[in-house]
Amino acid sequence: MERREPNDSYRHVLKYTGVFGGVQGLKICVTLIRNKLTARLLGEAGMGLNKRFINISDVLYAWTNFGLSFYSVQRISEIYEEGTEEQMNHFVRVIRTWGLWSALLGALLCFFLASMLNDYYIPDEPHRLEIMLLSLFVASLSVEAVECALLKGLRRLRTVALIEVLSALSTFLFTIPLYFLLGMRGIVLSLVLCGWATALLHLYFSTRIYPFRVHLLSFRIVCEGWPLIRMGIPYVLAGVVAAMATGEVFKFLGDDRIIGLYSVGYGLMVTYAGMIFKAMDADFFPRLSSINHDTQRLNHAINQQIDVCVSLMAPFLIIFILFMPWVVSLLYSGQFLPVVPMAVCAVFYMFFKVVTTPMAYTALAKGDSLTFLLVETIYNVVFVWLMMLGYSRMGLTGTGLALSASALFDLLLIGISYGIRYRVRLRLRTLTLIFPQAALLTVSVLACLFGTSLLRYVVCLSCLLLSIWFSWKRITPELPVLEKLRHKIGGKKGANDLSEDYDKSER
Numbered sequence: 001m002e003r004r005e006p007n008d009s010y011r012h013v014l015k016y017t018g019v020f021g022g023v024q025g026l027k028i029c030v031t032l033i034r035n036k037l038t039a040r041l042l043g044e045a046g047m048g049l050n051k052r053f054i055n056i057s058d059v060l061y062a063w064t065n066f067g068l069s070f071y072s073v074q075r076i077s078e079i080y081e082e083g084t085e086e087q088m089n090h091f092v093r094v095i096r097t098w099g100l101w102s103a104l105l106g107a108l109l110c111f112f113l114a115s116m117l118n119d120y121y122i123p124d125e126p127h128r129l130e131i132m133l134l135s136l137f138v139a140s141l142s143v144e145a146v147e148c149a150l151l152k153g154l155r156r157l158r159t160v161a162l163i164e165v166l167s168a169l170s171t172f173l174f175t176i177p178l179y180f181l182l183g184m185r186g187i188v189l190s191l192v193l194c195g196w197a198t199a200l201l202h203l204y205f206s207t208r209i210y211p212f213r214v215h216l217l218s219f220r221i222v223c224e225g226w227p228l229i230r231m232g233i234p235y236v237l238a239g240v241v242a243a244m245a246t247g248e249v250f251k252f253l254g255d256d257r258i259i260g261l262y263s264v265g266y267g268l269m270v271t272y273a274g275m276i277f278k279a280m281d282a283d284f285f286p287r288l289s290s291i292n293h294d295t296q297r298l299n300h301a302i303n304q305q306i307d308v309c310v311s312l313m314a315p316f317l318i319i320f321i322l323f324m325p326w327v328v329s330l331l332y333s334g335q336f337l338p339v340v341p342m343a344v345c346a347v348f349y350m351f352f353k354v355v356t357t358p359m360a361y362t363a364l365a366k367g368d369s370l371t372f373l374l375v376e377t378i379y380n381v382v383f384v385w386l387m388m389l390g391y392s393r394m395g396l397t398g399t400g401l402a403l404s405a406s407a408l409f410d411l412l413l414i415g416i417s418y419g420i421r422y423r424v425r426l427r428l429r430t431l432t433l434i435f436p437q438a439a440l441l442t443v444s445v446l447a448c449l450f451g452t453s454l455l456r457y458v459v460c461l462s463c464l465l466l467s468i469w470f471s472w473k474r475i476t477p478e479l480p481v482l483e484k485l486r487h488k489i490g491g492k493k494g495a496n497d498l499s500e501d502y503d504k505s506e507r
Helices: 010-064 068-082 085-112 114-121 128-153 157-206 219-253 256-271 273-290 295-322 324-331 334-345 347-365 369-422 428-450 453-478 480-490 495-506
Strands: none
Touching (some): 010 114, 010 219, 068 085, 085 114, 085 219, 114 128, 128 157, 219 369, 256 334, 256 347, 295 428, 295 453, 324 334, 334 347, 334 428, 347 428
């Protein structure tokens, strides 16, 4: 079993953020065309109905996935670092067996509970037969999760990135023709075809490493997977809570058109951030799992990841909110312009998430699923309450404010609770990046919401230049190529001197 030396440098973090960033860039190009056509073919109501079907599948998948996706990555990462090929072969057989049972259980629940799910999630419209068909999509999620966990645990990150691109292309090829021919009746069929296309892509690449072998009726194999499942039960419950919280928000919003607009506004905020979160999920979590017993290295990895994420995210968010009306018209159509104030108000949701997420992986990396469940439950209760309050007081714009407020609450909750339990600390060096970037983002948001057109451009562009300068100042000392360029431009310290300064600050 081939192993690579672990790399905890900024170059490693930026490398894989760049790999998945490039992939997400390609996905965004494909998504731009797909969203434009989908918005015209389905409209706001169709996009809202699509979100309801996805929420139903998320709830069922959360109930039946057994936490395999996270804890398999953790265990595979450990065997990859310290185990043998025989151990890996056996463990892969165990998780694939449980993955198939998970897929069968999810599909059966969706099929036989279709009427109840229809009455609860879409009470105003009859979609029982479509929900029965949705069972095939639920099954694909479990198969995909296990095979993706295998690739991530084995550090086959370039393969995961390639699958992302191929999945985006297959999604485009399946969805648009079906929407054109069937309209909203093609939503579930497109989900099924796209889900299995993605699952089969994962299977194609993973089975080239470890051939597909399962023992569905082997009592010994099932028993060997039980400790992993038992550890994942709190994670399953956390996923259920999160999916049900989203479902409650959709029920409160009520109308498919409002749900469609909310989903577009939310999607605008997570499209770019998806590249950073994909990199964290694929690269950062396995690395964190392998050092979860070393508090000093764990804190270093978390702060390092936050530095990179904030440096990449903050300048983009300023650009994004400045050109938001054009972005909405380009990605969707003019009928979605009412989401602009909501998306601008929700910008802090993504900023706080890139700070919170690296810390939030700590409980999962340590296998402390009960703490993870408790924190996630508290957050989701507060999230639903804030969303209801925001929408009832300020409509769609209020949901944007509620998203930002819920993310701030999540940051404080995780920062305090994980700080006490795991001694996770944000270092002074990281805080001196977060606070100035947050201040610049705040000024930009206020200018976009209340300023004239001229003032908005002057303020946002000024804040953007300062934000880029803060990011440049933080990242370049860790990258010799950029530091040499910076040294030539500004006559600053060389990379070696700055690295020594950084080592001293870390101590």
